[in-house]
Amino acid sequence: MEGLKLSDAELMIYIHPSKSRNVFKAICRELSALLFQYNETFDGVLLAYDATVKSKQAKILAGLHPYFGVRVNTRLLLFDPKPNSLVEGEIVKVSPESIHCIVLGFSAAVVTDVDIREEFKYKVRDGEGCFVSRSHKRHALKVGTMLRLQVQSFDEEVMHIAGSLLPENTGCAKWLEKHSEEASSHMDRDNKRRKIA
Structure with missing residues (x-):
């Protein structure tokens, strides 16, 4: 982080x-x-x-x-999170207008609906609200998920982070890690096939 x-x-x-x-x-x-x-x-x-x-x-x-x-x-x-740096926090509240999370157990972070990329759509599953990716159904943002977000600003007085999910490298941290591992393994296989050919 x-x-x-x-x-x-x-x-x-x-x-x-x-x-x-x-x-x-x-x-x-x-x-x-x-x-x-x-x-x-x-x-x-x-x-x-x-x-x-x-x-x-x-x-x-x-x-x-x-x-x-x-x-x-x-x-x-x-x-000291600088603007455009990536931080991770646990989601504690999801509503149609915002996602709230706690970073490192003490700093509050919020991502408003204007800073959530179009790929995510708000849905209610099992009585709880969540944002689900339209292109990858397993990429869901719900309470308890570790969220990777981009810092827009950090208010030192109240320890509050305003975040963004507009960049492609933001979202569910676990899903992003798994997806990047799969992409790198596909690239390794493609490179091996090219060497054999």
């Missing part, structure tokens, strides 16, 4: 003197407070981190609250 990136960073974390007994725990608490929020410094949403203290020396800051700064080497997993 696009939009995920690993980043190495050297950070200065400021800790209150009352937390000096267990500095590493205080560092983890400070970093954990940044999880699942968009951070301009990191240019993305922090999903996970791995921190190691670089030095045992700390810099004491002068002022009313004498915090001390600790240098920390971190490895960060960030989520």
Whole structure:
């Protein structure tokens, strides 16, 4: 999935003197407070981190609250989907006007009917709404399906993705993978036939 990136960073974390007994725990608490929020410094949403203290020396800051700064080497997993990148999420709601899904368990994504390609038609099967491809009847988008969609925009404040299903490489992720494997195996067979001939 696009939009995920690993980043190495050297950070200065400021800790209150009352937390000096267990500095590493205080560092983890400070970093954990940044999880699942968009951070301009990191240019993305922090999903996970791995921190190691670089030095045992700390810099004491002068002022009313004498915090001390600790240098920390971190490895960060960030989520920052750019426009036209592909992301995957589980469909949670399907209606004639839109498809709603959850990406990575925390970010909401919606695809409106104007961004769903003509190939898909809304139908009701077994009392549930779904979009079914007119050319491939097994290519269906229903609740519980992993949907691959193209990002149009990402609102960092509310963690909301506006998506599109207009490109051909979007739709049910499982069906797309199976279809691409079948296409590559057909190409391999055709190449072998040409070599034999």
